[in-house]
Amino acid sequence: MTHIAVYWTLKNGHGNHHILREQKKVMEDYVEFDKITGDGYPRTIFKEGTNKFLFVEIYEVDEEAEKRCDQLEWIAHNFYRRKEVKTLSWVDVIIYEICGDVQDTSDRFFSHSEENGKTFYNWK
Numbered sequence: 001m002t003h004i005a006v007y008w009t010l011k012n013g014h015g016n017h018h019i020l021r022e023q024k025k026v027m028e029d030y031v032e033f034d035k036i037t038g039d040g041y042p043r044t045i046f047k048e049g050t051n052k053f054l055f056v057e058i059y060e061v062d063e064e065a066e067k068r069c070d071q072l073e074w075i076a077h078n079f080y081r082r083k084e085v086k087t088l089s090w091v092d093v094i095i096y097e098i099c100g101d102v103q104d105t106s107d108r109f110f111s112h113s114e115e116n117g118k119t120f121y122n123w124k
Contacts, residue, residue, distance in 0.1 A: 002066050005031055005056040005085070005093040008042040008123060010069065012057060019068045024060045029087035030120060031056050031095055035104035042123075043098040046085050052106070055122040058093055069096070 003026065009016040012025065030053035036044040044054070061069070073080040073096045080096040087093055106112070110121040 001060045001062065003058055003091065003093045004061050004066065004069060005029070005058050005087065005095040007031075007044070007054050007056045007095075010057075010072075011123075016072055019072060020059050020061065020065060023062065023065050025057055026060050027058050027089075027091070029056055029058060029089050029091060030054060031085055031087055031093070033106075033121075035102050035106070036110070036121070037102045037105045043100075043102040044096075045102060046083055046095060046097050048085075051118045053088055053118060053120050054110075055120065056087070056093075056095070058087070058091065 010020055011017060031046060032048050032050055033052055033054045034045045034047035034050050075082065078099050081099050082094050083097040085093060085095055106121055110123055112119050112121045
């Protein structure tokens, strides 16, 4: 089983969650990121050392759900790539990262709060 972290339309209650409906949600956590834009569709660059953290839901997924997530994120077309990262709680997860660069608009599309020098973001 693979642990996949989701932060946008795959989250519970959002448009593409049907892909994960039968999968086990194991926890909620945060993943460190560098840039994210929220206009149109989510495009995110994940990077350690930024002190910017994005709220994610983590699912334990079977092979079929993993394939459906890859199809949704256009992995075969190099639109997004799978990236292995650690959450704030040091859990190893796979997350989908855009191939290329983005302009950071995190303050515009995401609510955020600060604590102990870290900024925490959640999709509005």
